[in-house]
Amino acid sequence: MIRSIICKILFASIFILLVLSALFLPISAADINELDISIDERAGSVYLYNYESNRVLISHNAAKKLFPASTAKMMAGLLVCEKYHSELDRNIVITEQMLEGHTGASMNLQVGMEVTLRTLLYGTICGGNNDAAQALAVACSGSVLDFVDEMNLLALRLYMNDTHYKNPTGMDSDGAQTTLLDVARLARYVAKNELYVSISSLPSFEFFANGAKVATVYNRNALHSQFSATGYVNKYASGLIAGSTDNGGYVVVTRAHKNGMTYLCIVMGASADPTDIYSYSTANKLLGKAFDSYSLTKVASAGDVFADPEIDYTLVDGKKVKLPCVLSSDLKIVIKDGINLKNDIVYRPYVYQKDLNAPIRMGAVVGGVNIYCEDVLIGRADLVAENNVEPNFLLYSLKKMKDFVFGRVFAVGMLLSVISVSAYLHISSKNSRYKKVGTVRYNKFS
Numbered sequence: 292m293i294r295s296i297i298c299k300i301l302f303a304s305i306f307i308l309l310v311l312s313a314l315f316l317p318i319s320a321a322d323i324n325e326l327d328i329s330i331d332e333r334a335g336s337v338y339l340y341n342y343e344s345n346r347v348l349i350s351h352n353a354a355k356k357l358f359p360a361s362t363a364k365m366m367a368g369l370l371v372c373e374k375y376h377s378e379l380d381r382n383i384v385i386t387e388q389m390l391e392g393h394t395g396a397s398m399n400l401q402v403g404m405e406v407t408l409r410t411l412l413y414g415t416i417c418g419g420n421n422d423a424a425q426a427l428a429v430a431c432s433g434s435v436l437d438f439v440d441e442m443n444l445l446a447l448r449l450y451m452n453d454t455h456y457k458n459p460t461g462m463d464s465d466g467a468q469t470t471l472l473d474v475a476r477l478a479r480y481v482a483k484n485e486l487y488v489s490i491s492s493l494p495s496f497e498f499f500a501n502g503a504k505v506a507t508v509y510n511r512n513a514l515h516s517q518f519s520a521t522g523y524v525n526k527y528a529s530g531l532i533a534g535s536t537d538n539g540g541y542v543v544v545t546r547a548h549k550n551g552m553t554y555l556c557i558v559m560g561a562s563a564d565p566t567d568i569y570s571y572s573t574a575n576k577l578l579g580k581a582f583d584s585y586s587l588t589k590v591a592s593a594g595d596v597f598a599d600p601e602i603d604y605t606l607v608d609g610k611k612v613k614l615p616c617v618l619s620s621d622l623k624i625v626i627k628d629g630i631n632l633k634n635d636i637v638y639r640p641y642v643y644q645k646d647l648n649a650p651i652r653m654g655a656v657v658g659g660v661n662i663y664c665e666d667v668l669i670g671r672a673d674l675v676a677e678n679n680v681e682p683n684f685l686l687y688s689l690k691k692m693k694d695f696v697f698g699r700v701f702a703v704g705m706l707l708s709v710i711s712v713s714a715y716l717h718i719s720s721k722n723s724r725y726k727k728v729g730t731v732r733y734n735k736f737s
Contacts, residue, residue: 323350325667328580334573335540335560336471340479342553343587344625344669349577353471356453357560360542361534362474363461364424365481366442368416368532371408372486374441375431379409388434389426395462396534397422398508404500414498416490419511419534421460428459435459449476463538471559478544478555481531488546491530513571514545523571525578533570535563541570547578551587552625554578584627590636590662591622597640597660597674614651616642616658616674624662624670637663640674651680 324330325348330337336352359366385404398420400406408430414423428438435458442456451473457464481487494516495509509518512533514525519533525547533543541561547554556578561570591597596615630636642658651657658674 321350322353323347325349326577326580326584328577331569331573333562333569334558335562335569336558337573337577338471338475338555338557339577339581340475340555341581341585341625342555343551343623345671346667346669348554348581350471352560353475354453355560356468356470358461358463358536358539359454359456359467359469359474360461360463360536360539360559361419361532362469362477362542362544362559363442363456363459363467364415364419364534365474365532365544366446366456366477367424367427367438367459368412368487368491369477369481369484370438370441370445371412371415371427371431372484375408376486378431379407379412381408382406383408383411383426383430385426386429389429390422391425393422393425393460395421395460395536396511398498399506400426401500405502406500410498410500413490413493413496414508415459416487416532417493417496417510418508419532420508421462424459446473446477449480451476461534461536461539463536471557474544474557474559475555478531478546478557482546482555488530491532512543512545513568514543514574520568520571523568523575525575527578527582528574535570541568543570543574545574547582549582551623552582552585554581585625586628587623587625588632589621589623590632591618593618593620594677595622596677597638614647614657614680615677616640617677618660619654619656619673619675622660622662622670622672626664626669630664635664639663642674649680651676653677653679 325346326339328349330349330351334351336355336357337349338347338351338353339349340347383406385400385402385406387402390400390402396419398414398418400414400422408427411423411427411430414420415427425435428435432438432441438459439456442459443454446454446456451469454469454473454477455467457467491510491512492515493510495507495518498505498508510516511519513520513523514528514533517524525545527547527549528545529548530546531544533541533545535541539560541563542559543561544557545555547556556574558570558573561568561573563569595618597618624636626632626636638660639662640658640660644657647657653676655676656673657676660672660674661668662670662672
C-alpha cells in the first residue's frame, strides 16, 4: 500500500517536471522569421524551434484555429506510450466496435484478427492508420469516447488551451480544433518520449495477426518513407507524425538533427497540387536553410571565470570574501554565419543572491550568464562556485543553534511536549484519585 502511494507520488512528480520543462521553452503567437526566408502561404501555419539556443526561429500563423488532422494521432500515441506502455504485448481480438465507422488510411484490420496492442500502436504512429487508432482507443479505454476524454484531459495538463479532440484519428469533425502553438507544446513534450520517437521514426514495420505475417506497413510520413509521396525523404529527420484531411490540410511534425544542432519543425494546414505537397517541401526548405545558416560554436570552456570576482559574498561572521563564478560546462551557442564573436556577442552574467551564507560548496549553482546577439537572447549557462567557502566553525554552530531554537520545528516540538506532559499529568492525577476512592470504599465495608 505504502509502496503504491510512493510510486504514484514519484510518477506525478516526474510528470510535472517533464511538463514544466517542456512549457518553459519559449512560445509566441507573434510572427517571427529570424531566418529571413520567404514562406509560401500555401504552407499554412509554420514553426521552427532550435533546442540548443532555446529559441523559436520561425512562427507563422501560430494562433490560427485549425483542425487537428494527424496531430490527433500524436496525442493518441503519446497517451498509450505513457499510460499503457506496460501492456503492449497484450493480445487484442479485433471487434466490430473497434472498426465501426472508421474512414481514411487503413492497415486492413479485420474482425476476429488477434493482434498485440503494440501492433495497433505501431499502426497508429508509424503507419498513420485510422483503423489502428480506433482499435487502439477501444482496446485501451473500452470505448472511443472514453479514450478521447483521456486525450482531452492530457491536452489540458499540457496547457493546450485551444485544443479539443473529437476522435483519436484526426478525421475532420465538428468541434475538433487546435492551433500550431498547442501542437508545438505537444510536440516538444512528445519528443521526450523515446518509445514514441523510435516508433514514429521507423520507415516500416511488419504487421502480424494470428501469429502470421499479414503485410509490411510503411510510414506515411514522406520524410521517412516514399510510401505516400516521393522526393521528400530527409535523412536528418526523426519522428513525429504526418498526414492530411480535407479540412485540416497537410500536416507534418518532425525533429531533425545535424552537426550537433537539433530543430523541431511543424507545418499545418498546408495545401498540395500535382507537383508539390507544401507541408513536406516547406519543412525540408526550412530545415535546410537553418542547417546552412547556423552553426554550433564553442565560445568558452568549463571553469572559465564569467562573473565579476569583485562580487562580495557575506559569511555568517560578517567577513567578506571574493568568490569567482565559473562555467559549469563548455559553453556552446548557435549563431548565424557572419556573426563576429568579439563584436556582436554580448555576455551578461548575474548571481541569484549577492550575499550568501557559508558554507558554499564548490560546484554549487550561484548564478548564470545570458548570451545576446543583436539584443536577442541566444543562449544561457549556469555559473557555479569555483571553490569551497568554509564558515567560522564556532559562529556557524551558534547560528545553527539559534536558527533551530527560534525555528518552527523547535516551536512545534516544544508545543507538542507541553501538551503531552500536561495530558500525562492530567491522566496520572485522575488515576491517583480513583485509586484513593477505591481504597476508602474497601476499608469502609470490610
